[in-house]
Amino acid sequence: RQHFDRDCAYMEGVSTEPEQYHIWIFKLINHMFDNTIATVGILNTNENVVKIEQSIEQRIIFPHVESIINEIGNYRKAYVDFVQKFDAEISLSNYIDELRQNDERYPLLPYFNVSRILTTNPLEEFRVKMQNLPFADAIYPLTTFVLKRLNDYANIRYLYPIMEFSKYLISKYNHRIQRNDAAILTIEEALQKEDVDSQTMRVLCNQFIDAWYKINLSSVRLGCQAPKFVR
Structure with a gap:
């Protein structure tokens, strides 16, 4: 329980959408049921534990680090599709969150959705993305140097x-x-x-x-x- 709580706190800290970090965790758990990380053996030694952790990191975490926002958006759209099967009426929040679009009923809503980006902090979002990028110090040394001393x-x-x-x-x-x-x-x-x-x-x-x-x-x-x- 404590280990999982620490993982959740870490995911919340590195996510560009902290309120939606749990969706990405669920997505990762789904990937863990795939054969991409299938490993023969048991976790009876520290060496085996490290191997399975490295396998999860290299095959699941790193490939999806750059796509956190897209993963969240796709997961939420899939959830809306699932709910709509049982409820034909789409809630207004789905239009506001840009999960659905109806130009006839809400013709001006896309304008407010596009303008909403003005309320975000693009620099902070970029900093979080660079922080999550594997080996960012080696790939973008000058950028990471500036970001670390931005204050x-x-x-x-x-x-x-x-x-x-x-x-x-x-x-x-x-x-x-x-x-x-x-x-x-x-x-x-x-x-x-x-x-x-x-x-x-x-x-x-x-x-x-x-x-x-x-x-x-x-x-x-x-x-x-x-x-x-x-x-």
Whole structure:
């Protein structure tokens, strides 16, 4: 029971449709009754157990990893066909799930079905597919390298407004402000001025603040130093 629960939890984690992972498990169980993994002998040693597990993995799991979504769709359609034999009335949910189509009764429904993809996360779905692909690190080394560090690379978009505001301050005040004023003048006081430069600074400052609190880096390396982010 515990072993099966762990397998179910794993399947749910790697599936692009977590709520439908059990359908794929049922499909795999059906394949296990085929002759594709027929093995002579008994599971009386660890070596025999490993052999049967490898056989299941190579002959069933890997061939179907790329077709999880198609397997689920075909299985659900087969289920609808089975139910329809006993109930002639097709439920609305089957049309919504794109298992059935009736252009006369629901002419605009395909539009909403196509638009529904906007509510999904294609990047997350692609990441899950790459994670499930056997030997992905060897076949697509650059893609897997980027995906593993995607959270770090997502911070790149926040670096530009931070650097832009910093360079603006350097350009505006470097060698153009007295030392005493530089020691006491705050950015807030500079923003209070009603000139064109202050308006530009105000826009850059707001962009800087927004990026500063969204960036997800804990430290940045500069030469041999790695200063910590302190907000």
